[in-house]
Amino acid sequence: MRTWLATSAVVLGIAALTRFAAPALGAAIAFTLLVNRRHHRNRRIADAVVYGLISASIFVSWVALSQIWNGHSLGRKLWFYGNMGSEEWLRSFGSLMAWLLPDQAPNLLRAFLFAVFAAAAFGLILAHSRQAVDRSRKMIVAHDFLPMILGLFFFCYMAFMVLATSIEANLLLNSRYAFPPYVMTVMAVTIALAGLKRTTRFSTILHIGMVVLSIVVLGSHSVRTVVRSLDAYRTGIGYAGVEWTQSPTMLAAKELPMDALIYSNGPDAIAYVLKRPAFFIPARFQLRTGIEDPSDPFEQQLSRLQRAPxxxxxxxxxxxxxxxxFYRANEAELKRYLRLSNSATRPDGRIYEVLPAGVRE
Structure with missing residues (x-):
């Protein structure tokens, strides 16, 4: 029904405003609409186009309204600022493999297991999807296409990540980015495996192998969860951890005059732990673009800091x-451009007072 198609497109468009995985899911759904032989070809193409136009129009409208009302939308020009190299891609692949085995396992074993799982998963989902397409000719659809959507999500998501790393500088695909395709693939494989008919020796071996692999992975996740939970209980998480709350430098910063301005490479940590405002030190370039901010150049930021005292x-x-x-000025640069007086030196950092221009330490 076109009503449900439009509703789904609206929900996807709203989701795209908050989650980066939504566009990849939309692409997977649109492709599935094209291969669903329940309708004739023209209807399938029209459905996919309508679905894409509705969902895309919501995002584009948000960008336009945000630009009109607030003067900014994406936060920068849409251009290819990506700087991912072979080393960064290798580390990103390691983050993806970490969902099967932890980093402590040999890389060769992790890569082998990942390749075996990927091949088996691809074969399972492909076989299930071919059956779904054949069944769609007989008007039997229901949930048959769900594994196809979930499986296609992996490829659409990876294509989206390649695009993202091409337009975003310093973007490393860590475990946070690897989580969506992992979850979707597990769901797709589970559904396809449940529908697998063990009529041949190969299908029986495949079924047993995937079940054994799932037990190994779930066991690994359980162990890692216990270890990390105990570690979080002992040391805390993030800025609430003892690394920050008991930091000698943080404790020294606590003694600074309450009416003083504080600049730091960790102002968010200071604001969280000490409950007082702090500001970032100047940035040499923008993290997302790798180039200097044209609206607030480095020299301008330095000038404001120089005049602060x-x-x-x-x-x-x-x-x-x-x-x-790393995109912000380091200590050597700050010492070169500013007149600084060392106020405190601690094992995990240092505190400097910014002297007025013309005053030497």
Whole structure:
């Protein structure tokens, strides 16, 4: 029914505003509409087009309205800023394999197991999908196409990730990005495996092998969950962890005057732990583009920081364990451009007071 088709497209369009996996799911659904032989070819093509237009129009409308009302939408120009290299792709592949076996397992074993699982999963889903297409000629559809949608999601998602890494700089596909295709593939394989008829020796071996693999993977997940839960119980999670709450540098920052300005490479940690405002140190370039922010150049950011002590005392708090903000100025650059006085040196960082222009330490 076209009513349900439009409803599904609206839901997908809304989902695309919040979750990056939605466009890949929409592409998988649209492709499935094309191969569903319940309707004639023209109807199938029209359904896929209508589905895409409705869902895409919601996202495009949001971009346009956001640009009109707020002056920004995507936050930057839409261009190819990607800088993924072979090393980054290899690490991304490692994140995908981690869902089967942990990083402590030999890479060769992890790669072999991943290849075997991928081949078996592809074969299972393909066989199930061919049956679904054949059954659709007889108007028997129901849930038959669900494994096909879930399986196609993997390929559409990976294509979407290639596009994302082409237009986004410094984008590493960690376990967060590997989670959606893992979940969808497990669901697809489970449904296809349940419908597998063990009429041959090969199908019986395949069924037993996939069941054994699922037991190994679930056992691995259970062990890792227990270990990480105990570790989180002992040390805390994120900025609530002891690494931050008991940080010598954080404790030293707590003693800074309450009316002082604080700049840092970890202002979010300071705001969370100390419950006081803090600001980022200048950025040499934008993380998402790899180029300098044209609306707020590095020199302009430095100039504001240089003038800050003219109004009130200003301090810079540098944490050694903040290693992921490489796009912001490092200590050597700050010392070169600013007049700094060392206020505290701790095992995990340092605190500097920014001196007014013309004042030497």
């Amino acid at each position: 003219d109004r009130q005392r200003a301090f810079i708090v540098m944490f050694d364990n903040v290693t992921w903000r």
